[in-house]
Amino acid sequence: MRNLISKTLATVAVAASSLFLLSSCGNSGQSNSAESTDSTATENLELSLSLEWKTDSTFTGSESALYYAPNNIIYLSCGNTDPSAKDGDGFIALLHPDGTVKNKDWVTGLDAPRGMAIMNDKLYVTDIDVVHVINIESAEIEQTIPVEGAVFLNDLATNGESIFFSDSRTGVIHALNEAGEVTAVVTGAEGINGLECYNGDLYSLDAEGLKRYDSDYTSMLINSEVTGGDGLVILGDSTFIASRWEGEIYYINGQETTLLLDTKGEESKTADIGFIEEMNMVLVPTFTKNELAAYRLE
Template sequence: MYLYENQNLNMMKTNTFKLLLLSLMICSGLYAQSTSATLIKKVEGFSHPESVVFNQDKNEYYISNMADREEGDGFISRVSAEGEIIELKWIDGLKDPKGLLIKDDKVYVTNNTELIEISIADSKILRRIQVEGSKSLNDITVDAVGNIFISDSGKSAIYLMPGDSANMMVPEDKKGEIIEYLDSTRLEYVNGLFAQKDHLYAAAWGENNDGNFLKIDMDTREIEKISKEGIGNLDGVQPVGEDAFYISDWATGKIHLIKKDGEITEVLTSEKSAGDIFFDVEKDQLVLPMNHQNAVWWYQLQ
């Protein structure tokens, strides 16, 4: 019995050390130096997949499928950590679903001009929230106090659903609603979004393959270009530590590592239509939803 308890204690110490080490690596940005990758897996059978997120608690991916963009033909798939499709149409009846976000015990997905809230435990839609004035909602992100931000690529705008402890002034009659946060041509038809500390980082689609990587001050709403020149039709954005991001160029299939000072390095080239990517920190892998290929591709970073 003593030996068994000792083994358990040692295992707990090892796991705690691993988690601490992983946390230190993430915070220090050690993962930001991966600038090459190898394709290790292709999983087919999807219908124009757009976005990928990973549920740590369930150890599974959720993947949005735009399908043929007709009313009710879009859906979300459940996929195992190993890349096996568990349930192709876990949530269906959608229209053009794109960005995905896991918050608490729910999945949020942008669905054309509405935000859909899904219960993970019950596998059902809880709410459909119409976003007034929107044209084509895309990516979605959440900040440290629970504010949800949504990009509108069709309008070159960003919407806000204030959290319960919102750190910005919201009119009393607008609390609990989704309101317009920023509308500007300087957003360059914003696509990918990621909230980090006091800023939003945005991958812009641009007009002529010239979308930039942008930084938006959450309080002042000032927009700043991080990239020194247009990069492409930017889609997904994933943080790599605190000083860099992986971004995808939909038009070329290129994945770039871009630092906050604007330094950019090409990591890999897939094929045209690489969408809203996911960076698996623990496995050091990039997961690419390939829209035209109806597949999801896994790359091992090196």
């Protein structure tokens, strides 16, 4: 079902200071801790993105990609043709890491599913103004949690104990505990979207840039160049990959920012990216192109 595409160098290389390292909490839903890597071992390492594969265009409104290592599967949320409409055309697809399709219609009947994370063998998915809890073994929606005052729920992440999710229209980050209670933990975050967790802290992308929140949800602006970001991957203590929906992917090292990929000329979006750590693979939902593309980070 996929169309293999010859490997093509995406764009410029950039100096890195840490080895590829996926966070122990974030939209990946991984519960195991990732160990820090000695940055001196990879000093002067150059990074680039090269296209490995791309699916066909049957994944309408492909929005968010999530790789879950325990079952070696990519989850892809789709159906965002009208991201604010409760039209029932949303679905979650399953793909293998080589881009072949395991089950295109794994879960159907959603509206506009976006961010995803796995905690305790449940897939949590934002969907406009609710969060769905899906049993990953049975593919059944076990619970749908309404979020009071929600307008446009977007990205979602976990630290293994709570689920965090953003509302891009209201500027709120919500937290959902295992008892099903929802609390607004951050307010006034204009344009909030991408979320990840790392070493006990919550990270976000909003209109001001890349931020870190400590345990008291006090924010620190880490990078002010990548504003209005969409997807976020944490590689190490100060290294990140971030996407802008319009078609850009950046490498961030503190305040230093380098553009790795620009697909705006192709009118191909770069929505909520995922990452396969073992393959150094960045997963890119193309949204309006209705595809999932995979780029190797090397």
